[in-house]
Amino acid sequence: MKAIEITKPGKVVIKDRLVPKIDENEILVKVKAAGICGSDVHIYHGKNAFATYPRVVGHEFVGEVEKVGLQVQNVKVGDRVAIDPVVSCGHCYSCRIGRRNVCKNLNVLGVHRDGGYQEYIAVAATSAHKLPDNISWEIAAMVEPYTIAAQVLDRGRLTATDTVLICGAGPIGLVILQAVKMIGARVAIMDVIESRLKWAKEMGADLVINAKTSDMIKEVMEFTNNEGASLILEATGNVNVLESCIHNIASPAGRVVVLGFSTDLVKIPQVDIMSKELEIIGTRLNNNKFPQVIDWFAKELVQPQKILTHTFNFEETQKAFELNDENPESVCKIVLTF
Ligand SMILES: NC(=O)c1ccc[n+]([C@@H]2O[C@H](COP(=O)([O-])OP(=O)(O)OC[C@H]3O[C@@H](n4cnc5c(N)ncnc54)[C@H](O)[C@@H]3O)[C@@H](O)[C@H]2O)c1
Ligand SMILES: [Zn+2]
Ligand SMILES: [Zn+2]
Secondary structure (H helix, E strand, C coil), X not given: CEEEEEEECCEEEEEECCCCCCCCCEEEEEEEEEEECXXXXXXXXXXXXXXXXXXXXXXXXXXXXXXXXXXXXXXXXXXXXXXXXXXXXXXXXXXXXXXXXXXXXXXXXXXXXXXXXXXXXXXXXXXXXXXXXXXXXXXXXXXXXHHHHHHHHHHHCCCCXXXXXXXXXXXXXXXXXXXXXXXXXXXXXXXXXXXXXXXXXXXXXCEEEECCCCCHHHHHHHHCCCCCEEEEEECCCCHHHHHHHHHHHXXXXXXXXXXXXXXXXXXXXXXXXXXXXXXXXXXXXXXCCHHHHHHHHHCCCCCHHHCEEEEEEHXXXXXXXXXXXXXXXXXXXXXXXX
């Protein structure tokens, strides 16, 4: 079988590998489609602190069950499945309180161990979630990014009465936007790329703000009747944007959900947090959100087809990475097919 290996930063090689063996609690998945995520490209560029090399990346993948281990009950050969990339230890503090996505010994498929950019992969059967037949492989590959949105909504305790600001209209900001509109809250979204803001408008954003050409703080204040946003979802990854959200934009009693993982320092006055009783909330990957998101897809409550802009054969991964890097105006989500 073929596997796409990042042998070292900047180098993608198509390797011949043996089809993996499975143990009694595992399944062998014949990969059908896999999304390209910013973090895959970061690993390709050597900019992910958690990744080691050589690495087969890809944490957004779906496929058909080819073989099952002796003890496997939840899926059978021929099932179409999406794979949750979060692998947790089950016994650390976070696992014990049901928050396996921040497991102390967290392993993410495609980051800490090999992921989905290969023709076959062995995974724990418990990480497989059955897909309905009416969802195509390319669309199903986007279940994982929507689980990020499901986690963000959960962490931020979104309700329809919130006035929301989403910072960043990249694939993740746009997926979150669709999820927020599904719940029905009013939402503004900001970016500096006009075409991404245009997509956001088409996906139902109530206000789009180009931070390059207009004053974000002023616009959000007008949008919220000078109250500030009750829920801010920071998906630019830029710490200056986060500072401004906390200092100038969050309403008293507001919540700020942080998605980015920059190691730059964030400088905010302590009194901002205290005086407004602000909540600054982290969110990472997803905590058992696959069933919920597959249900969103099956009921067409979200529009993943609007996120997918390109597909490539998996043997053209390097070309797809380059397109992703060089064309943020026209590329949203690229899915590799197998
Ligand atoms: N916490 C998690 O589980 C999780 C999961 C996936 C992605 N992320 C993070 O979420 C963020 C968004 O992911 P993505 O894939 O959409 O990334 P992306 O880079 O494609 O999108 C970021 C968007 O923010 C915009 N932006 C950047 N700096 C800006 C600024 N100063 N002002 C206005 N707009 C600005 C960019 O133009 C871009 O459209 C990234 O930081 C990523 O690392 C976190
Ligand atoms: Zn991702
Ligand atoms: Zn754990």
